[in-house]
Amino acid sequence: MNWISEWALPKIQTWLGRKEVPDNLWHKCPACEQMIFHRDLERALHVCTHCGHHMRIPAAKRIEYTLDPGFQRIELPKAPVDPLRFRDQRKYADRLKEAQAKAAMDDAVMVAHGTIEGRRAVVAAFEFGFMGGSMSPGVGEAIVTAARLAVLQDAPLIVFTASGGARMQEGAVSLMQMPRTVIATQMVKEAGLPFIVVMADPTTGGVTASFAMLGDIHIAEPKALIGFAGARVIEQTVRETLPEGFQRAEYLLEHGILDMVVKRGEMRERLAQVISLLREPVLPGTVPEPAPALADAMAPAPVDAMKPAPVAAPKAAPEA
Structure with missing residues (x-):
């Protein structure tokens, strides 16, 4: 240890006033292990801002x-x-x-x-x-x-x-x-x-x-x-x-x-x-349109996608 760490640094800390730093300012994402500042994590509703991992x-x-x-x-x-x-x-x-x-x-x-x-x-x-x-x-x-x-x-x-x-x-x-x-x-x-x-x-x-x-x-x-x-x-x-x-x-x-x-x-x-x-009630004669995001999430598969693929007719045998 030199005189800076043993003497100068304690004197400076005494003059400025020592402040305790909380140990929960940074959180590590359990998925990508990136560090996230606690205020950023709170704003993101505890979803990792790097990889999108949803924390408990x-x-x-x-x-x-x-x-x-x-x-x-x-x-x-x-x-x-x-x-x-x-x-x-x-x-x-x-x-x-x-x-x-x-x-x-x-x-x-x-x-x-x-x-x-x-x-x-x-x-x-x-x-x-x-x-x-x-x-x-x-x-x-x-x-x-x-x-x-x-x-x-x-x-x-x-x-x-x-x-x-x-x-x-x-x-x-x-x-x-x-x-x-x-x-x-x-x-x-x-x-x-x-x-x-x-x-x-x-x-x-x-x-x-x-x-x-x-x-x-x-x-x-x-x-x-x-x-x-x-x-x-x-x-x-x-x-x-x-x-x-x-x-x-x-x-x-x-x-x-x-x-x-x-x-x-x-x-x-x-x-x-x-x-x-x-x-919410539906007025007679009207058909409500759901929000686009909800409609996309709940939309059924296209009818054509559910039809079986057509089977090709067998070729006729060549004449002798």
């Missing part, structure tokens, strides 16, 4: 990005805590308290109601940071509450999924939430209201196997992982190599599982278009 975001941000200002968050009913008294290396009750303190939520789903570009909607958003967004009695209670609120307000229900599936620490009690959430979605449909599912990365396990695949409209963010079992488990079961991009949003769109793949920056506008298309 908290449930509170998801609702903030979707609903108009002035939305109201719903206080959810309390669910039984640790019904099985589960313990592995630590008590499940301790893990649950830690997750609640970290996420500032009672469980892995947040529910709010408000408007999307002036159109009423009830939104439920999964928090993947809360024990992997796993399903528990609290999650089931949240989906049921959101469905009842949608029926009460005569508003569509939109669910943003991001989950690893059922919560193993609650065993069969967690699996019971699969039929329970299915019944909740049926309540919305019987009331004649749209049920829209937006699948974020990842949407897997019991969530995919229950209500997430029962939407009237299925939307996903780009390259979101969507499936039931993991790709490695499937490969070991069927003993075949899976195609590239298997279980990603674009692959599912190509094979008819999804209706559209929408970027996060366009999600709010697209949801407003879908709600308008499904809910």
Whole structure:
């Protein structure tokens, strides 16, 4: 060390006043590993400005990005805590308290109601940071509450999924939430209201196997992982190599599982278009024209493309 670093630099810092620099000013993209300034990342709705990778975001941000200002968050009913008294290396009750303190939520789903570009909607958003967004009695209670609120307000229900599936620490009690959430979605449909599912990365396990695949409209963010079992488990079961991009949003769109793949920056506008298309009355004798982006996303394949290719007539055998 020389006199500059040992004497001069500390003196200069003392004169100017030492300022602590926060350690969260820059974020690394998990896809391309480029560094992004936190304000640029916030303006881009946590989408990488270099490669377009959609980063995982908290449930509170998801609702903030979707609903108009002035939305109201719903206080959810309390669910039984640790019904099985589960313990592995630590008590499940301790893990649950830690997750609640970290996420500032009672469980892995947040529910709010408000408007999307002036159109009423009830939104439920999964928090993947809360024990992997796993399903528990609290999650089931949240989906049921959101469905009842949608029926009460005569508003569509939109669910943003991001989950690893059922919560193993609650065993069969967690699996019971699969039929329970299915019944909740049926309540919305019987009331004649749209049920829209937006699948974020990842949407897997019991969530995919229950209500997430029962939407009237299925939307996903780009390259979101969507499936039931993991790709490695499937490969070991069927003993075949899976195609590239298997279980990603674009692959599912190509094979008819999804209706559209929408970027996060366009999600709010697209949801407003879908709600308008499904809910706003049509005057007699008029045919509404959907927005161009929505029309392109939902347009059926051309009739000519579905016709089988003509088969050439067999040539006559040459005369002897």
